[in-house]
Amino acid sequence: MLLFLFVGAIGLTLRFIILDKFEWQQLFLVLLFLVTAIAFWFIHRWMLKKDVNYEPTESDHRWNTYMRERFSTGKKYLYQGSEKKGEYQRFYDHWWQHMINEIIAEKGIWYLNLSLQMIDGDFIYFIQQKKKKKFRVSETWHILKDDQLIGKITTDFSMKNAAKSNEGLFLQLHDQAYYFKSLGVGSKTEIILGDHVIGEGKRSDVGRYQYNFEVTEGYEDIESFLMMTFIVFNYVHKQ
Secondary structure (H helix, E strand, O other), X not given: OHXXXXXXXXXXHHHHHHHOOOOHHHHHHHHHHHHHHHHXXXXXXXXXXXXXXXXXXXXXXXXXXXXXXXXXXXXXXXXXXXXXXXXXXXXXXXXXXXHHHHHOHHHOOOOOEEEEEEOOOOEEEEEEOOOOOOOOOOOEEEEEEOOEEEEEEEEEOOHHHHHXXXXXXXXXXXXXXXXXXXXXXXXXXXXXXXXXXXXXXXXXXXXXXXXEEEEOOOOHHHHHHHHHHHXXXXXXXXX
């Protein structure tokens, strides 16, 4: 709306300077963009507040988070049951990248970097890599801990998935490869290791923007990485 306001103001100014014409109706229409922008700003602040103030009601061991607003750099929280495990947020290398995502909302995968701070003090970064090949379809994120590369996430936009309306994503962590698969928006996401499903995540039945995630026993040491990959999956596929 601010962009439209800017363009409209320039148009009115040039029309007045060049044609010496001015109409109050056109000024009123331009000011409507300002009013709409202010209204959107309040909605945006409300959405951020909902993310920050989220407190789970879960009594089990499942991981959960609340993701309503996905383009800003506001904090969101990771819980296991009702116990806070960490906080994560999106970040941009340049201010204009944030602006592009806000204007072209459906392209939210652009400039998608996430940082995670665990309660135990660990900092983990998910850094989107620049495309080296001009026509590369997939996107890749490097997972960094203490400035060391410990894994990678790669999208799976294969023709096979497109034909079946499947959504997929690979996680390479240490020496293991995990595959995240979903049948589409609203469906559960399965985490597959080899031929076995070791976990799943989905939207909560009680909240549209609350997401639950659980892993089978034996993977406790990498649960936070699997949960964050599930979050990346939802950013990418707009689940």
